[in-house]
Amino acid sequence: MSEIKPEETAAAKDNNEDQDWAAAKAFFDSLKTKVPRPPKPQYAVTIAVSSRTLFNMVAERKIYEEEGVEKYVAFQVEHENEPLSPGPAFPFVKALMNVNSRLRQLYPDSEELFDIVLMTNNHAQVGVRLINSINHYGLTIERFCMTGGQSPIGYLKAYMTNLYLSKDSEKVTGAIEEGIAAATMFMPPSECELSDTQLRVAFDGDAVLFSDESEIIVKKHGLDTFFEHEKEFENKPLAQGPLKCFLEALGKLQRKFYAKDERMNCPIRTFLVTARSAASSGARVLKTLRSWGLEIDEALFLAGAPKGPLLQKIKPHIFFDDQMFHIEGAKELGTISAHVPYGIGQKYHKGKLIEQPAEKK
Amino acid sequence: MDNMVSVVLNTDVKQKDADSAVVVAVTSRALFEQGPEDDETGVWKLSRAFPLLQAVQKVNDCLLEKNPAESLLLDVILITTDSQHQQLSSVLISSTRHHGLGVGKFFFSSEETFIDCLLENNVQLFLSTSKDEVLMASQKGVPSALLEARKNDSSVQCQREDLRVWLHEDLISPCDSASQPSSRHSPQRFLAQLGEIRQRFGVSDSPLWISLVILHGGRENCGNRLKALRSLGVSVDDVYCLAGAPSDPLLSLLQPHFRFNCSFVN
Numbered sequence: 001m002s003e004i005k006p007e008e009t010a011a012a013k014d015n016n017e018d019q020d021w022a023a024a025k026a027f028f029d030s031l032k033t034k035v036p037r038p039p040k041p042q043y044a045v046t047i048a049v050s051s052r053t054l055f056n057m058v059a060e061r062k063i064y065e066e067e068g069v070e071k072y073v074a075f076q077v078e079h080e081n082e083p084l085s086p087g088p089a090f091p092f093v094k095a096l097m098n099v100n101s102r103l104r105q106l107y108p109d110s111e112e113l114f115d116i117v118l119m120t121n122n123h124a125q126v127g128v129r130l131i132n133s134i135n136h137y138g139l140t141i142e143r144f145c146m147t148g149g150q151s152p153i154g155y156l157k158a159y160m161t162n163l164y165l166s167k168d169s170e171k172v173t174g175a176i177e178e179g180i181a182a183a184t185m186f187m188p189p190s191e192c193e194l195s196d197t198q199l200r201v202a203f204d205g206d207a208v209l210f211s212d213e214s215e216i217i218v219k220k221h222g223l224d225t226f227f228e229h230e231k232e233f234e235n236k237p238l239a240q241g242p243l244k245c246f247l248e249a250l251g252k253l254q255r256k257f258y259a260k261d262e263r264m265n266c267p268i269r270t271f272l273v274t275a276r277s278a279a280s281s282g283a284r285v286l287k288t289l290r291s292w293g294l295e296i297d298e299a300l301f302l303a304g305a306p307k308g309p310l311l312q313k314i315k316p317h318i319f320f321d322d323q324m325f326h327i328e329g330a331k332e333l334g335t336i337s338a339h340v341p342y343g344i345g346q347k348y349h350k351g352k353l354i355e356q357p358a359e360k361k
Numbered sequence: 362m363d364n365m366v367s368v369v370l371n372t373d374v375k376q377k378d379a380d381s382a383v384v385v386a387v388t389s390r391a392l393f394e395q396g397p398e399d400d401e402t403g404v405w406k407l408s409r410a411f412p413l414l415q416a417v418q419k420v421n422d423c424l425l426e427k428n429p430a431e432s433l434l435l436d437v438i439l440i441t442t443d444s445q446h447q448q449l450s451s452v453l454i455s456s457t458r459h460h461g462l463g464v465g466k467f468f469f470s471s472e473e474t475f476i477d478c479l480l481e482n483n484v485q486l487f488l489s490t491s492k493d494e495v496l497m498a499s500q501k502g503v504p505s506a507l508l509e510a511r512k513n514d515s516s517v518q519c520q521r522e523d524l525r526v527w528l529h530e531d532l533i534s535p536c537d538s539a540s541q542p543s544s545r546h547s548p549q550r551f552l553a554q555l556g557e558i559r560q561r562f563g564v565s566d567s568p569l570w571i572s573l574v575i576l577h578g579g580r581e582n583c584g585n586r587l588k589a590l591r592s593l594g595v596s597v598d599d600v601y602c603l604a605g606a607p608s609d610p611l612l613s614l615l616q617p618h619f620r621f622n623c624s625f626v627n
Contacts, residue, residue: 016607016608016609017607017609020576020577020603020605020606020607020608021605023533023576023577023605024576024577024579024603024604024605025605027532027577027578027579027605028579035579035580035581038604038605038606040605041606041607069564069565070563070564070565073564123564123598123599124573124587124596124597124598124599124600125587125591125596125597127583127584127587127600128587128588131583131584131587132584134580135580135584141580142579142580142604143579143603143606144580144583144600144601144602145601145602146599146600146601147599148570148572148598148599148600149564149565149598149599150599154614155611155614157610158610158611158613158614159610
């Protein structure tokens with residue numbers, strides 16, 4: 001999890017890869033419709049979104065669960081000229097596209113862009129409807145992985161995925177276990193008006209950006225011990241969590257705007273929304289970020305207050321947290337939330353240890 | 362004489378219906394290992410094409426299970442493509458029978474005669490481990506593909522070796538058979554038959570998996586190719602649109618038995 005993208009290996013492979021890349025580049029450059037060419041994955045920040053996070057497929061999902069896969073595929077094929085409506089990751093994807101167009105204006109030859117991949121275990125025949133829907137909204141998604149029923153986890157690395165968003169918590173857990181940043185997305189009941197000029201991403205701290213080492217202390221020994229511990233180890237950086245690399249990737253792109261004097265007009269803004277309090281346990285967090293060479297635009301210490309109302313004001317395109325309690329609170333007040341199933345927080349609900357394992361469909 | 366091609370039936374195997382079966386020719390060099398015969402049995406050891414033959418057997422078994430009178434089956438024939446192997450007909454026959462391979466016929470031909478042999482005998486797919494042979498046969502209008510080396514540690518879950526076919530849209534490959542409209546007929550027919558076999562099975566219980574890989578194009582190509590294949594009767598199972606991203610990782614994951622360029626389908 002320390003590398004943004006792993007390094008390339010054999011030289012012979014490189015030759016084939018270069019040829020493929022050159023062919024694709026030539027192909028896109030020759031298109032009459034001037035579709036922006038997708039970036040070289042080795043340099044890009046690759047976001048893989050599932051079909052159910054990109055689009056609202058609740059009704060279709062019901063058919064799959066109640067009538068089986070054959071009926072489901074037949075239904076999708078029958079309705080393939082009807083575009084699907086947007087899902088929870090839709091605003092996030094649009095915001096990514098906006099950042100890309102700003103980056104392309106400032107750095108026309110750079111491959112350091114967002115690369116958006118549709119990553120689904122749907123069958124290829126459903127793909128036609130998905131492609132039609134993407135066309136309908138004019139989304140710049142040129143890469144697809146539709147595995148026809150196999151789990152997409154194995155394919156995430158093949159597409160050099162940096163962040164995977166899905167509605168299926170099992171897949172998300174699998175991705176995190178493979179060392180890939182991932183989160184389960186939840187759609188809020190009401191729509192929130194989000195910025196269309198700036199990508200806004202909010203992160204919880206412990207067990208999201210940082211490891212769950214401090215969470216463990218709270219759960220096992222209580223808050224007082226936690227405060228003492230954090231003060232004592234204020235200068236020792238926390239270990240990194242599953243979303244640290246994604247924040248790092250965002251920071252790298254932000255600096256490209258700063259280099260061109262666009263800091264005041266930067267189309268990426270990051271937020272830390274943590275239950276820690278500034279006075280007693282906040283310093284360690286800020287010092288850890290500094291030691292990693294990472295910046296976060298706004299750090300909000302809630303000292304245990306609910307996150308929902310604050311997130312309502314921030315209006316992020318996505319909010320990452322490891323505790324379902326916070327996810328639910330945020331969602332209720334209209335924030336698009338993404339659960340990161342990592343660390344000790346998964347065994348607890350509202351501070352109490354969950355006795356039985358939660359049932360998963 | 363070198364110019365004589367002899368055709369020998371494998372009497373261990375029930376012959377398939379010549380009008381309906383899909384004839385797949387596999388080279389002897391792809392099926393048997395180079396080197397001396399096994400000391401004890403006097404037969405050759407199996408090589409790269411063996412998993413393909415097993416997968417084909419599985420497809421045929423599943424087809425017959427659904428319909429014992431099924432005539433749209435895959436008919437594998439073994440072909441020699443050089444004069445050395447052409448002379449070794451008895452070892453080839455005994456090795457094939459020893460391993461119980463479902464090969465229907467043997468074509469004993471040489472470098473000069475094998476392509477004509479393929480054309481005259483209505484071979485719908487030619488599989489070899491030699492790039493040159495594949496290229497030559499393609500250029501003469503015989504749908505051809507290279508047999509893939511397969512790894513043992515595939516992470517894709519195969520239930521008992523399904524037949525995995527990778528169709529790709531490749532914008533830079535050398536002139537394939539089907540760049541001329543007149544020579545599109547055979548490859549198209551082969552795909553259509555493959556599609557028909559696939560249709561005998563449901564969405565998730567098929568012993569034949571057809572993957573579509575768009576190597577260089579993007580979304581528009583992907584959508585068009587899916588629809589074009591569909592109108593040919595080929596319902597692809599999974600699709601990967603790479604738009605120039607590296608394809609080797611995908612190759613390791615999918616582990617196809619062979620890859621076939623379908624750029625001509627539109």
